[in-house]
Amino acid sequence: MTIDVPTIRKDFPTLAREVHDTRLVYLDSAASSQTPRAVLDVMDEYYERYRSNVHRGVYRLAEEATDLFEGARHKVAAFTNAPVEGTIFTKNSTEAINLVAYSYVRRRLGEGDVLLTTHMEHHANIVPWLHAQQDLGFEIRYIPLTEDGRLDMDAVPALLDDGRVSFLAVSHVSNVLGTINDVKTLAAQARDANPGCRVLVDGSQAVPHLAVDFRDLGVDFYAFTGHKMCGPTGVGVLLGRPEVLETMPPFLTGGEMILDVRLDGVTWNELPHKFEAGTMMIAEVGGLGAACDYLTGIGMDAIREHEKQLTAKALDALAGLDDVTVHGPTDVEVRGGAVSFAVDGVHPHDIGAMLDQEGVCVRVGHHCAKPLMRVLGVNATARASFYLYNDADDLPPLVRGIERARDFFAR
Amino acid sequence: MTIDVPTIRKDFPTLAREVHDTRLVYLDSAASSQTPRAVLDVMDEYYERYRSNVHRGVYRLAEEATDLFEGARHKVAAFTNAPVEGTIFTKNSTEAINLVAYSYVRRRLGEGDVLLTTHMEHHANIVPWLHAQQDLGFEIRYIPLTEDGRLDMDAVPALLDDGRVSFLAVSHVSNVLGTINDVKTLAAQARDANPGCRVLVDGSQAVPHLAVDFRDLGVDFYAFTGHKMCGPTGVGVLLGRPEVLETMPPFLTGGEMILDVRLDGVTWNELPHKFEAGTMMIAEVGGLGAACDYLTGIGMDAIREHEKQLTAKALDALAGLDDVTVHGPTDVEVRGGAVSFAVDGVHPHDIGAMLDQEGVCVRVGHHCAKPLMRVLGVNATARASFYLYNDADDLPPLVRGIERARDFFAR
Amino acid sequence: MSLEDLYQEIILDHYRKPKNRAPELADEDVHVHHSNPLCGDEMDLRIAVADGKLDGVVFDGEGCSISQASASAMTQAVKGRELDDVLALTEDFRLMMHGDEPSRPDDLQDGIAFQGVAKFPVRVKCALLGWMAVKDAIETYQSGDATHSVTHGE
Amino acid sequence: MSLEDLYQEIILDHYRKPKNRAPELADEDVHVHHSNPLCGDEMDLRIAVADGKLDGVVFDGEGCSISQASASAMTQAVKGRELDDVLALTEDFRLMMHGDEPSRPDDLQDGIAFQGVAKFPVRVKCALLGWMAVKDAIETYQSGDATHSVTHGE
């Protein structure tokens, strides 16, 4: 169960590229991953062979397009062990979380209720709650972090104690710190304190890198996004427990999601269609299905193991550099492959610009996690992130670029 | 300014296909159009050469991706003569209209207000209003249709008379009847009756087929969708007047659409980013930009003229058939290329299935326009729709299939 | 599989000369209305029960040839059977529409002609409409009601 | 254009030894705070006005080398000028960042070294930060206020 990176790299066209006369070293998969040829082929085939709209077309092309689309739904559901009728396509994670914000949280929470989240969330899993709070006035509580960037589980009982937490929104894996959160335990604790509490997990950084089992986690909602998991841009997923989805009004409304429209009322369609309004991203859903096939072919456990080893090496390499600090856990058992770091006296922007010269792509900035930046006491970080197509050969250019930036800029 | 269809057809890979051992005759562009090679090439180049996330990436690939994305925004704005900062990308028309439903109509309309729409709307431009009405209790009025399927403009003054219409939602071109509505006049009338009235136009069937000039129409919002205009699936557009967009709260919230997030509040980003949450459909937006280039290269006026002539021929051919009735206007000056028809005693499903045997793709059903079906007194129609790659050669298979269905099924 | 296989003679016969198609039924016990708005199909189905058997069944409505013919063939196959037996036969037909071999091909009578519909996914709903209506009518009867209305989705 | 061209010696000098960088200004008339949260840049800028001229200007804050160096170069170029002249020079710099040739290259002094930044779109905001802050400070002064705070977007 090991991964043959040189062979895998051949599947990803962009990785063959050179920039600034040097080999491209793509260490920004936490922002968006590369897309393998197999995924592009499925989308091209749709556009070139049976480009048409899905559902209820009585002609051959439309049947083929429907097979692609609904077939992909089965693949995504199987990939995450989720019910097919609870597998809803959105344009990205953000829309998936907003769906829950509008059709659940904004319909159910009010004054007296508490929404519990954490200090390490991506804006996608915090701004919808802050925005809803402005209108509805519920309370938001935050699970604090330990020194090394894990959720402070000791603080949780007190936060749940009064039984008023009716919604828990937590990320599975942090996009800045890499931390893997024990969302199964958290969900159980939240429900123990309040049986009516619903739980949403932001799995944007988990599904690409770990084997995720929706049913086993025992959560109500689980959001993720195609472009970070070898899929195309423009498609995301909300997994939901059908019993809960059934009780919710729709979010986006229009064609496809209704059964009947009279001027005095509307009959919503069945799950999952009730939550899929208008013409969907057909090619992209097909591509996401192909991405699930691709990742399954390599094996999610093998990918996790590979990234664990590579992350350990990267942490070692960075630990060996003067003036470099890594944010987040150093134990690779509880972290994924997103590694944020700071270089004393050098602004992340300048690190990123210098790394670009070495062909190394890293992300710099607040990573859409401003509240976490405040907790870390920084304005921005540089972040290298790893995926199945990276290996130890990618580390020397990273180290070289960091050293060059330090020597060039540090005052 | 004439169109060379045989040459154009070569740009569209699917059209070279055969089904049931016969040439494919694609007459379902009102549901979704074909996509030319030039659009696919732009998306492939993104995936193969500079696959990465946009905005604020400090490395070369991210700059290239940002250029593609923001460059496409300029192309789409120019194509529709709209302000760049009022050009917002969504996943489809339906989301564009829902954005206005959530961030404008649901925030502004209440009891005592009236939303005016028509009897010919697609569900995308009616269900969001019915859904909002359930929560807010405003009144909805409908502009009725004339016998030949045009808006009854004589009925409009009385509908506006009491000055309570504060929102007008109307389609530019009907997807069932083909009717082209004079939305510029309607918008002016609505504002005359109530200066605070805002106007949304559903241009899903207009932008692909006519030269649309957003500024000239004088409306507040204009929605359309990429997959019907030679673009990819998964991308749509909301054009909005910046002065109005500025006053609206955001819709989807998360990353990219904020400037700052503190735990006690959020600063929204500037237009258009305020309305674009999360990672956008980067490849698809690039593809849509390429579609604008493609259509501009051929010329929207030439396309309109070509479709006008072809539609006239199609209406003639159908008028010559016994037992066939066409819904909608017969004057091609006031209609586009969507032609719905009925065959006495034959259910549209059976027509569609028989046409498929002739290689002809038409849509059958309610076309997401149930209220219109009730006005027409039918449960469903068959609809042939034309685009720049269709020509008179596509009519004989259509006629042949209809005759075959009539002879086979009519009791 | 071609369209000719779909529209077999048996099916066309039922479509052109439907059996038990009527707007009313003497001794009606239950009346159900089923619609398939996505296709624009509407169906009224009425049953009369005597001695635990389906004594009478008629349908009426609008729909494509497949839905009309299938309802017609259904009425012939179920009439006179024990209620529970009709339910079982309905299940057999439903499974056939999902690609299974029917376990009671003879009892389905002309219903067996619809086996090929399984290959045309968009038409499966049409073929099922009448069968789902009779199943619902019996369950409505068993629960003690006289009318029921159902809207079918995807 | 390479990174070396971006980080010219002039720019690095200003970054390493910024001019007029201070947390306070005697006779301060206006204090503005500008932030560029997308990059994580924060800048405090203070001005003192005498006889319609910019008598004093200091900046302080956090940011990348480009934003710090550009603010430093800016303070040298604007100090002692008439307020309206500073506004005009600011506009010249802004247009240069959008690719135009500056019309007053000499008056921009070391600011001219930032011309190459126009080729790095993501860094334009950084180079502009100090210039936008001084413009805002003057406008704030002209409107009679003493403080102002601005958050920059895309």
Ligand SMILES: Cc1ncc(COP(=O)(O)O)c(C=O)c1O
């Ligand atoms: C008139 C009209 N409005 C809205 C839509 C919805 O477009 P989309 O499905 O891309 O959201 C369509 C097409 O389906 C349409 O024809």
Ligand SMILES: Cc1ncc(COP(=O)(O)O)c(C=O)c1O
């Ligand atoms: C943890 C986390 N949540 C949510 C998102 C948002 O995903 P998207 O931009 O695809 O909506 C991201 C990625 O940007 C992420 O890393």
